[in-house]
Amino acid sequence: MGRKLLLEKAHVEGIRTYEVYRREGGYRSVEKALKTMTPDQITDEVKKSGLRGRGGAGFPTGMKWSFIAKPEGVPRHLVCNADESEPGTFKDRYLMEFLPHLLIEGLIVSSFALGSNVTYIYIRGEYAWIVDILEQAIAEAKQNGWLGNNILGTGFNCEIYVHRGAGAYICGEETALLESLEGKRGNPRIKPPFPAVKGAWDRPTVVNNVETLAAVVPIINIGAEEYAKIGIGKSTGTKLISACGNINKPGVYEIDMTISVEDFIYSDEYCGGIPNGKKLKACIPGGSSVPILPANLLLKTVKGETRIMNYESLSDGGFAKGSMMGSGGFIVLDEDQCVVRNTLTLARFYRHESCGQCSPCREGTGWMEKILKNIEYGKGKSSDIDLLWDIQRKIEGNTICPLGDAAAWPVAAAIRHFRDEFEWHVANPLESQKRNFGLAHYADPLESVTA
Amino acid sequence: MIKFSDEKLAKVKELITHYPEGKQKSALLPVLHIAQESFGGWLSPEVMDYVAGLLNIEPIEVYEVATFYSMYNLKPMGKYMFEVCQTGPCMLKGSDDIIEYIKQKLGIEVGETTADGLFSLKTVECLGACGYAPMMQLGKFYREHLTKEKVDAIIEECRKTAAQNN
Ligand SMILES: Cc1cc2nc3c(=O)[nH]c(=O)nc-3n(C[C@H](O)[C@H](O)[C@H](O)COP(=O)(O)O)c2cc1C
Ligand code: SF4
Ligand code: FES
Numbered sequence: 001m002g003r004k005l006l007l008e009k010a011h012v013e014g015i016r017t018y019e020v021y022r023r024e025g026g027y028r029s030v031e032k033a034l035k036t037m038t039p040d041q042i043t044d045e046v047k048k049s050g051l052r053g054r055g056g057a058g059f060p061t062g063m064k065w066s067f068i069a070k071p072e073g074v075p076r077h078l079v080c081n082a083d084e085s086e087p088g089t090f091k092d093r094y095l096m097e098f099l100p101h102l103l104i105e106g107l108i109v110s111s112f113a114l115g116s117n118v119t120y121i122y123i124r125g126e127y128a129w130i131v132d133i134l135e136q137a138i139a140e141a142k143q144n145g146w147l148g149n150n151i152l153g154t155g156f157n158c159e160i161y162v163h164r165g166a167g168a169y170i171c172g173e174e175t176a177l178l179e180s181l182e183g184k185r186g187n188p189r190i191k192p193p194f195p196a197v198k199g200a201w202d203r204p205t206v207v208n209n210v211e212t213l214a215a216v217v218p219i220i221n222i223g224a225e226e227y228a229k230i231g232i233g234k235s236t237g238t239k240l241i242s243a244c245g246n247i248n249k250p251g252v253y254e255i256d257m258t259i260s261v262e263d264f265i266y267s268d269e270y271c272g273g274i275p276n277g278k279k280l281k282a283c284i285p286g287g288s289s290v291p292i293l294p295a296n297l298l299l300k301t302v303k304g305e306t307r308i309m310n311y312e313s314l315s316d317g318g319f320a321k322g323s324m325m326g327s328g329g330f331i332v333l334d335e336d337q338c339v340v341r342n343t344l345t346l347a348r349f350y351r352h353e354s355c356g357q358c359s360p361c362r363e364g365t366g367w368m369e370k371i372l373k374n375i376e377y378g379k380g381k382s383s384d385i386d387l388l389w390d391i392q393r394k395i396e397g398n399t400i401c402p403l404g405d406a407a408a409w410p411v412a413a414a415i416r417h418f419r420d421e422f423e424w425h426v427a428n429p430l431e432s433q434k435r436n437f438g439l440a441h442y443a444d445p446l447e448s449v450t451a
Numbered sequence: 452m453i454k455f456s457d458e459k460l461a462k463v464k465e466l467i468t469h470y471p472e473g474k475q476k477s478a479l480l481p482v483l484h485i486a487q488e489s490f491g492g493w494l495s496p497e498v499m500d501y502v503a504g505l506l507n508i509e510p511i512e513v514y515e516v517a518t519f520y521s522m523y524n525l526k527p528m529g530k531y532m533f534e535v536c537q538t539g540p541c542m543l544k545g546s547d548d549i550i551e552y553i554k555q556k557l558g559i560e561v562g563e564t565t566a567d568g569l570f571s572l573k574t575v576e577c578l579g580a581c582g583y584a585p586m587m588q589l590g591k592f593y594r595e596h597l598t599k600e601k602v603d604a605i606i607e608e609c610r611k612t613a614a615q616n617n
Contacts, residue, residue: 075471084579085577085579086577087538087539087540087576087577087581088539088540088577088581089579089581090579090580090581090582090583092579093579093580118469120469124579125480125484125520125522126522126578126579126588127579128591128592129591129592161469163469163477163480163481164480164481164484165480165520166480166483166484166520166521166522166523167520167521167522167523167575168519168520168521169576169577180480181477182474182476182477183476183477183478183479183480183506183508183512183516184476184512184515184516185515185516185519186519186520201471201474201477242581242582243582244540244543244544244581244582244584245540245543245544245581246543246544250581250582250583250584251582252582284539288538288539288540288577329581331539331540331543331581333543337543341542342539342542342543345537345538345539345542346538346539348538348576349538349539349576349577352576353576355519
């Protein structure tokens with residue numbers, strides 16, 4: 001069994017309350033960090049731990065912190081990204097719902113390291129009841145002297161506020177999030193300037209994911225060296241995976257990034273295999289925007305090595321023959337599932353969520369959805385498949401923010417690996433509406449790829 | 452005349468203190484949530500103008516925001532809004548069938564409200580509950596692992612609550 005650093009206490013009765021959380025050793029990292037370390041020492045410790053952002057991009061957290069500008073007399077902010085809207089991802093919700101104090105603890109230490117006296121949690125609007133859970137935890141932390149003025153007599157002041165969004169995936173993108181925090185539409189900003197220099201209200205700002213900030217707690221508690229020993233290579237520590245789709249045990253799992261994809265899907269400790277003895281067809285291993293992989297490329301890399309649930313192994317083979325760790329949203333498709341239909345729902349999602357600022361994204365996502373709908377509903381032409389390929393290529397890399405890419409990649413990967421299924425839809429319009437294509441023949445991956 | 456209760460007004464004042472001085476516009480999203488809750492579940496132009504006045508911003512700044520975010524309703528909705536997720540992971544677990552079933556059961560299409568004003572049906576995109584699919588949002592909470600039986604029970608429950616409140 002893998003080591004648990006975040007969810008170890010998730011099942012302790014009453015852990016949501018301050019008393020129980022504290023009794024179980026909570027807030028020790030705040031004592032250690034604020035009383036015995038300087039902000040720079042904390043940042044160094046996070047650097048040494050090898051912690052990479054858990055929001056999707058995997059950018060080294062300590063490095064990000066060290067980029068924050070420190071102009072004299074200008075306040076700085078830490079903003080916790082709890083927008084969690086990438087289909088397949090529901091891990092941050094789990095953390096906040098069951099261990100709200102773990103997040104608050106991580107936020108206090110991180111705020112001290114960054115010099116943020118006012119820190120925000122930007123949470124997706126639909127998680128309405130979690131707002132209450134977090135506000136309760138914040139109030140308890142404040143009553144007990146972990147927030148407010150002169151925390152632990154160190155002279156450090158810190159307040160945490162929860163800011164509720166109102167339904168917009170794009171607000172998970174950090175600059176759109178900042179716009180939304182300022183009370184505007186969630187239109188991403190052109191970078192540079194980066195938030196570390198000009199963020200919320202033009203002040204230096206760091207945006208980090210919920211899980212990233214919670215991971216700061218064990219890093220301070222056990223030390224960076226100990227933390228970095230867990231995992232392999234540049235995938236240090238533990239990672240939360242939210243597993244869903246056609247598996248026996250959907251849910252949120254903490255893994256230590258050494259376990260194989262096959263074990264993760266089939267072992268009873270994790271997903272528990274596929275219901276009704278069905279076969280594995282495909283998997284989207286890191287949230288809806290990462291490339292879908294057919295079973296043969298999922299369990300083993302093209303070199304024939306066992307694929308492991310970590311950043312390097314999941315991306316082994318690049319976009320043509322690999323995928324990505326992404327946000328850890330693990331979506332499993334069994335042999336009865338239709339790749340065209342699945343891709344259509346994702347295309348619709350991205351069309352719906354495009355903010356509309358850039359024409360390749362605004363027009364391209366709508367166009368892709370329309371073509372996919374035609375193919376799925378028996379009105380496709382064989383030229384549509386190449387047209388789809390062409391559109392996704394033209395979006396990728398030509399937009400202000402990465403939502404355009406995120407919309408292009410699933411379509412590209414579906415065509416790359418399941419072209420035969422698209423062709424079958426076009427050739428058999430009536431049949432394709434009555435039954436599914438079944439197990440893929442694994443079309444040979446196309447060598448020439450953009451995405 | 453549209454006006455928040457004293458308690459709500461105090462809440463708005465408190466919210467404004469969360470943001471830097473002069474940046475009271477930042478409180479717009481949370482204040483619109485309170486407004487929608489307080490004034491019948493949707494944002495009429497009068498309500499939006501009222502919020503603009505409270506935050507000392509132009510009405511257009513409020514309209515821009517209200518039309519961007521999917522949770523703000525720009526027309527009256529049913530008392531109980533079934534917001535069923537239809538994105539990939541939920542689709543894999545049968546959300547299409549659930550949506551079809553609700554349509555039949557309530558006799559309305561997606562986007563419509565029943566004649567008695569009790570129910571609205573909306574399809575939405577991923578709500579972060581993919582592991583507990585199929586699912587829908589009903590008011591403040593999620594209803595997960597939906598089956599036809601569960602949908603029946605939820606409709607029954609809503610009818611009962613509505614009857615009691617009348
Ligand atoms: C369209 C889009 C949506 C995103 N959604 C989220 C999200 O819901 N949660 C999140 O933490 N990061 C999201 N990100 C990534 C953020 O922009 C940012 O990189 C992240 O919050 C940084 O935190 P980390 O370094 O701790 O991962 C999204 C990015 C894009 C382009
Ligand atoms: S890529 Fe899409 S979502 Fe991102 S800024 Fe452009 S239009 Fe908006
Ligand atoms: S796909 Fe329905 S909640 Fe995520």
